[in-house]
Amino acid sequence: MAAGLEFARDGEVGRLTFARPEKKNAITYDMWSAIPEVVAQVEADPALKVLVLTGAGDDFSAGADISEFGSLRSTAEGAAAYDKAVVGAVSALEAMRKPSVAMIRGNCIGGGCEISVACDFRFTAPEARFGITPAKLGIVYDFLSTRQLMSLIGPAHARYFLLSGQLIDASRAREIGLVNDVFGALEDDVAAFVATLCSRSQASIRGMNRIIGKILAGQAESDAEIDAIRSAAIHGEDYAEGVAAFLERRPPRFTYR
Structure with a gap:
C-alpha cells in the first residue's frame, strides 16, 4: 500500500x-x-x-x-x-x-x-x-x-x-x-x-451497475453482454430467493457473491 x-x-x-x-x-x-x-x-x-x-x-x-x-x-x-x-x-x-x-x-x-x-x-x-x-x-x-x-x-x-x-x-x-x-x-x-x-441482491447491483456504466460511456442500445447479464440474473439463485421471499412476506436471504 x-x-x-x-x-x-x-x-x-x-x-x-x-x-x-x-x-x-x-x-x-x-x-x-x-x-x-x-x-x-x-x-x-x-x-x-x-x-x-x-x-x-x-x-x-x-x-x-x-x-x-x-x-x-x-x-x-x-x-x-x-x-x-x-x-x-x-x-x-x-x-x-x-x-x-x-x-x-x-x-x-x-x-x-x-x-x-x-x-x-x-x-x-x-x-x-x-x-x-x-x-x-x-x-x-x-x-x-x-x-x-x-x-x-x-x-x-x-x-x-x-x-x-x-x-x-x-x-x-x-x-x-x-x-x-x-x-x-x-x-x-x-x-x-x-x-x-449489502442487503440487496449483489447479482442485481453489479449487473445494473455495469449497464449504467455502459450507458454513461455513450452506449445507446443493448448488446450481447447486457443480454447475458440479464439472462444470468433471471436464472440465478437470487431471483428465485427474491420472489420466494416476497410471496412469503419475509426478508430475502441472497447468496450471490
Whole structure:
C-alpha cells in the first residue's frame, strides 16, 4: 500500500482512507497509482460488497499534491505520465461493479472531488466544500473526468466548476446533484446506507451497475453482454430467493457473491 493510503475490511465493507491529514489528504502520484490495485482487490474479494472512500481527520482531500508538480509535471512527458496515473485511478473506480461510496468531510477539492465524482455515491457532512480548480493551475481537465462531471451535474454546472474554479458548500452541492445527500451524522447515516446495499441482491447491483456504466460511456442500445447479464440474473439463485421471499412476506436471504 502506498504511503498516505490505508485500507481496512469491516465485514462486507472495504474502506480506503486518504491518510495525510497534516496535508489535508493531498493525493500523491504514488497514491493515484495505487488506487487501481485496491479496486481490483475489492472486486476480487467475495467477502466484500461495497467500497467506502474517505479521508482521515477533517478533510476528504484537498486535491493532488501540488508540491510534486515541479518534479513530476515539469516536462510534457512527466505530465503525461502523471495524468496516466490519475486517469487509471478514475477509470478503475468508474469500472467497478461493486458499489463505491465517497464519505466526505471538509475539503473535497481538485483531485479529491475528481475521485468522489468517479464513485457511485457521494454523501457529505454539512461543513464540506467542493471545487475543481484546473483553471487556477493552467491545466486542462482530462476527457474522462470531464465526461463524468457533465454526466453527473450537466454542462452548465460543469462549466461553472471547471472555468471558474470557485468553491461551493454542501448545500449547493446537493442542489446541483453533485452529492446524493447531506448528513448530520455522517458515519452513522453512511453506515446505514451501506448496510442497505449489502442487503440487496449483489447479482442485481453489479449487473445494473455495469449497464449504467455502459450507458454513461455513450452506449445507446443493448448488446450481447447486457443480454447475458440479464439472462444470468433471471436464472440465478437470487431471483428465485427474491420472489420466494416476497410471496412469503419475509426478508430475502441472497447468496450471490
